[in-house]
Amino acid sequence: xxxxxxxxxxxxxxxxxxxxxxxxxxxxxxxxxxxxxxxxxxxxxxxxxxxxxxxxxxxxxxxxxxxxxxxxxxxxxxxxxxxxxxxxxxxxxxxxxxxxxxxxxxxxxxxxxxxxxxxxxxxxxxxxxxxxxxxxxxxxxxxxxxxxxxxxxxxxxxxxxxxxxxxxxxxxxxxxxxxxxxxxxxxxxxxxxxxxxxxxxxxxxxxxxxxxxxxxxxxxxxxxxxxxxxxxxxxxxxxxxxxxxxxxxxxxxxxxxxxxxxxxxxxxxxxxxxxxxxxxxxxxxxxxxxxxxxxxxxxxxxxxxxxxxxxxx
Amino acid sequence: xxxxxxxxxxxxxxxxxxxxxxxxxxxxxxxxxxxxxxxxxxxxxxxxxxxxxxxxxxxxxxxxxxxxxxxxxxxxxxxxxxxxxxxxxxxxxxxxxxxxxxxxxxxxxxxxxxxxxxxxxxxxxxxxxxxxxxxxxxxxxxxxxxxxxxxxxxxxxxxxxxxxxxxxxxxxxxxxxxxxxxxxxxxxxxxxxxxxxxxxxxxxxxxxxxxxxxxxxxxxxxxxxxxxxxxxxxxxxxxxxxxxxxxxxxxxxxxxxxxxxxxxxxxxxxxxx
Numbered sequence: 001x002x003x004x005x006x007x008x009x010x011x012x013x014x015x016x017x018x019x020x021x022x023x024x025x026x027x028x029x030x031x032x033x034x035x036x037x038x039x040x041x042x043x044x045x046x047x048x049x050x051x052x053x054x055x056x057x058x059x060x061x062x063x064x065x066x067x068x069x070x071x072x073x074x075x076x077x078x079x080x081x082x083x084x085x086x087x088x089x090x091x092x093x094x095x096x097x098x099x100x101x102x103x104x105x106x107x108x109x110x111x112x113x114x115x116x117x118x119x120x121x122x123x124x125x126x127x128x129x130x131x132x133x134x135x136x137x138x139x140x141x142x143x144x145x146x147x148x149x150x151x152x153x154x155x156x157x158x159x160x161x162x163x164x165x166x167x168x169x170x171x172x173x174x175x176x177x178x179x180x181x182x183x184x185x186x187x188x189x190x191x192x193x194x195x196x197x198x199x200x201x202x203x204x205x206x207x208x209x210x211x212x213x214x215x216x217x218x219x220x221x222x223x224x225x226x227x228x229x230x231x232x233x234x235x236x237x238x239x240x241x242x243x244x245x246x247x248x249x250x251x252x253x254x255x256x257x258x259x260x261x262x263x264x265x266x267x268x269x270x271x272x273x274x275x276x277x278x279x280x281x282x283x284x285x286x287x288x289x290x291x292x293x294x295x296x297x298x299x300x301x302x303x304x305x306x307x308x309x310x311x312x313x
Numbered sequence: 314x315x316x317x318x319x320x321x322x323x324x325x326x327x328x329x330x331x332x333x334x335x336x337x338x339x340x341x342x343x344x345x346x347x348x349x350x351x352x353x354x355x356x357x358x359x360x361x362x363x364x365x366x367x368x369x370x371x372x373x374x375x376x377x378x379x380x381x382x383x384x385x386x387x388x389x390x391x392x393x394x395x396x397x398x399x400x401x402x403x404x405x406x407x408x409x410x411x412x413x414x415x416x417x418x419x420x421x422x423x424x425x426x427x428x429x430x431x432x433x434x435x436x437x438x439x440x441x442x443x444x445x446x447x448x449x450x451x452x453x454x455x456x457x458x459x460x461x462x463x464x465x466x467x468x469x470x471x472x473x474x475x476x477x478x479x480x481x482x483x484x485x486x487x488x489x490x491x492x493x494x495x496x497x498x499x500x501x502x503x504x505x506x507x508x509x510x511x512x513x514x515x516x517x518x519x520x521x522x523x524x525x526x527x528x529x530x531x532x533x534x535x536x537x538x539x540x541x542x543x544x545x546x547x548x549x550x551x552x553x554x555x556x557x558x559x560x561x562x563x564x565x566x567x568x569x570x571x572x573x574x575x576x577x578x579x580x581x582x583x584x585x586x
Binding site for chain 1: 378430474
């Protein structure tokens with residue numbers, strides 16, 4: 001059994017290490033520090049932690065002000081509230097002036113589970129991706145998360161980091177090199193390219209195993225940076241395999257699937273299917289049940305792969 | 314003191330002349346709320362704030378956030394008067410390629426500390442600046458001044474920021490509320506009454522000072538009191554007249570967002586001579 005760690009836990013731990021190395025790092029939260037895991041930073045560096053209360057709009061614009069005087073603020077809350085409630089603050093006070101704010105949003109996607117649809121963000125990638133100058137990271141595991149947090153602190157400008165609530169398998173070793181904007185080929189293949197992000201990367205690897213047993217060779221591309229998208233890697237994968245399936249724990253509208261479709265339709269159109277939440281809101285249930293309910297399993301990816309392969313000329 | 318007041322009155326008059334000239338040239342923009350804030354801005358830029366126009370990013374400087382970003386002309390006029398950029402550049406306001414955007418853009422124009430224009434967000438940014446500066450500077454930290462509109466405080470985020478600033482006891486933050494009682498759709502107390510303002514801010518743990526926002530002596534004294542106030546942020550509620558200084562614009566809601574025509578520019582400049 002592979003070790004499972006939630007990306008929010010990896011975030012909280014890396015934030016403490018980052019805080020030790022860089023005194024300019026400050027953290028803001030909106031009364032969810034125990035859930036977003038910023039409370040470890042608070043315990044270690046209380047002077048540099050600001051609990052803004054349940055007031056996300058003010059939190060984002062306050063983070064902008066902190067960045068304007070040279071701090072590197074990480075602002076955390078659930079993805080629904082970060083990108084929904086505080087959208088216009090992110091747009092006008094953070095992205096428009098290209099301020100150095102990092103938005104680390106947890107509880108993204110349906111694996112929030114029992115709290116239900118009001119708390120399950122399935123549109124945050126779409127919203128954040130539309131903002132000029134915003135970098136969007138969706139780490140697949142704990143190792144990628146830690147690296148993404150480090151990279152975010154190095155980048156001069158706004159960064160959105162999408163994190164999850166539930167444990168996910170650790171895919172990468174200690175030697176993993178995270179390069180922002182560079183997708184990682186986790187498995188070579190020739191018949192179909194499975195292009196995945198976040199928690200769906202592990203699921204795509206599982207699907208590739210299933211397909212291999214049927215004699216289908218699936219390439220698996222881990223897109224940890226949705227923006228800027230690694231256009232070269234996406235087009236290369238499509239060229240090599242001639243068919244593509246995207247997989248994300250997000251709406252099929254505006255997320256990874258859209259980004260890949262936009263890229264391929266301009267550069268190298270191939271048969272394609274998008275695995276994701278199909279234009280609906282989430283609901284209560286256990287994370288595993290919800291992944292099944294919304295069609296976000298290895299079985300669904302493998303089925304989509306067979307379909308796109310059949311469409312190849 | 315009288316000399317200082319006369320100097321600041323003259324700077325305010327120069328700022329008002331710039332406002333009229335640049336808006337006339339631009340053909341659009343917001344004269345009313347720019348003119349109402351001219352005396353406050355004159356005091357801040359020519360007396361209160363530690364600034365270095367030669368070195369606009371000097372870390373030791375005080376910060377000014379124009380939360381009511383549509384009053385950009387009053388800020389641009391003060392920056393030009395202060396020497397941040399040539400006064401001729403004021404005539405590029407709102408034109409393609411200009412550093413003087415319709416609402417202030419910190420990435421384009423040195424001296425602009427925060428990009429504003431979407432109401433209700435500037436006070437939060439000023440709070441963030443004050444918190445950040447206090448982390449580094451402690452007791453002697455640089456000060457942050459935020460200019461708010463009265464209609465602007467209808468935004469809920471203002472009260473989120475007010476609550477947080479009181480909570481964190483951010484005493485290097487001073488807000489100044491330009492209380493001209495007019496917004497686009499009419500008098501503020503008709504559109505959405507914001508009174509009683511002093512009680513509201515006091516309830517959010519702010520030190521409150523009420524003044525006539527066109528009396529330079531009162532503005533100077535209020536700022537001094539704000540600087541001396543420890544353990545809480547200060548708000549100066551400044552009663553003002555929208556369009557102040559130009560007879561036909563004063564207290565006229567129609568001059569919130571309309572630029573003067575050439576003959577009106579001429580008349581206004583005559584009054585401000």
